[in-house]
Amino acid sequence: MSNVAVIGLGIMGLPMAINLVRASHSVTGFNRSRDRIDKLVSEGGIGATSIADAVKDADVVITMVPDSPDVEGVVGGQDGVFANAKQGTLWIDASSIRPDVATRLAADAKAAGLRALDAPVSGGEQGAIDAALSIMVGGEKEDFDAAAEVLNAVGKTIVHVGPSGSGQTVKAANQLIVAVNIEVLAEAIAFLEAYGVDTDAALKVLGGGLAGSKVLDQKGQKMLDRNFDPGFRLALHHKDLGIVTSAAREANVAVPLGAVVAQLFAATVNQGDGGLDHSGLFRQVLKLSGRE
Structure with a gap:
């Protein structure tokens, strides 16, 4: 199974990460508050000390943070996803952000050698706990197909809706x-x-x-x-x-x-x-x- 890094272990991100563990993926999580990392570890995940630490060996990186500036903050900079993930890593942004920002960041990810999907979710906390989220995905079809195993571990209705930015729309x-x-x-x-x-x-x-x-x-x-x-x-x-x-x-x-x-x-x-x-x-x- 994949090595998955989850950045953002909030109301939605933590149960998603736990469901990935239960689907036999190796899951490394990072969050600003340590108690959420400890909860993931107690469920069989791995705790990271930084974003760079979380993504360095990942095949798939999932970001789940509140807003467009938060996504830009976790993917950019020397400690961010783009500078530290392996070439060819699949980056799935499950946050809900502006479509234009999603499109721009997808281009930045491609320039950094990553594959990008914007994949916001619907279903709330209970949907995340039950692995029953609806996931609307924008990006290249071949990248969507490559993400199927990971997305199926957290969602129930998963649909490719078009190119980058379409998921956010x-x-x-x-x-x-x-x-x-x-x-x-x-x-x-x-x-x-x-x-x-x-x-x-x-x-x-x-x-x-x-x-x-x-x-x-x-x-x-x-x-x-x-x-x-x-x-x-x-x-x-x-x-x-x-x-x-x-x-x-x-x-x-x-x-x-x-x-x-x-x-x-x-x-x-x-x-x-x-x-x-x-x-x-x-x-x-x-x-x-x-x-x-």
């Missing part, structure tokens, strides 16, 4: 759809509660009809319970909606619902709720309704 569309769904679900639950409806029963019947969705299935109960422990933080979804609105403007595409929801996410984050799960947008709906 599809992920932006995903985040737009999810954000709008979370907002309308929050509004619907606030509406139901205002009328004293049995909300558990209501969500059950709504979930069985055309209104049903994975967002309803995964986030409805969290809203009812006011349990916003993060599976995917509001602050990160706020960042992703910035990518959506910026890229849409550049392409002359109108996203009126996306723009409104982006403002609601921004308000929620600015009010101090950025560390909550993105279902915590429900708190904003309650505030606007005077029902918090």
Whole structure:
């Protein structure tokens, strides 16, 4: 099996790394906080002291960090991936970043002798734990085929969507759809509660009809319970909606619902709720309704 380096052992990166260990890959991890490295080691992985140390013997490098500048920071410089990975190493960026940055970094990787895929994921923390992520992949088809064994260890729906940057474009569309769904679900639950409806029963019947969705299935109960422990933080979804609105403007595409929801996410984050799960947008709906 492959030697895989995973850079970024956060909410998503750590369970992905653990699933790679369970699929019999040799997995070396690096993270800024040592406790996450120790957790990987306890699951059978190997801890690295730096990015350079993590990638030096890797066949595949996976980066999973929060934003475009973070990816640029881990791949660039003397201690970065590009300067220390072997020629021909397959670099898979599973972060969610700007499509133009993904395209540029893919060209930089190629110049450094690496093969690059942008492969952002959807499914949240539970999807990462269950190795059931949806993965949208941009890059060369032959590199996508070469990555199949590694991607299959962490995901369930894995699709090559086009050249470099395409994976990030599809992920932006995903985040737009999810954000709008979370907002309308929050509004619907606030509406139901205002009328004293049995909300558990209501969500059950709504979930069985055309209104049903994975967002309803995964986030409805969290809203009812006011349990916003993060599976995917509001602050990160706020960042992703910035990518959506910026890229849409550049392409002359109108996203009126996306723009409104982006403002609601921004308000929620600015009010101090950025560390909550993105279902915590429900708190904003309650505030606007005077029902918090």
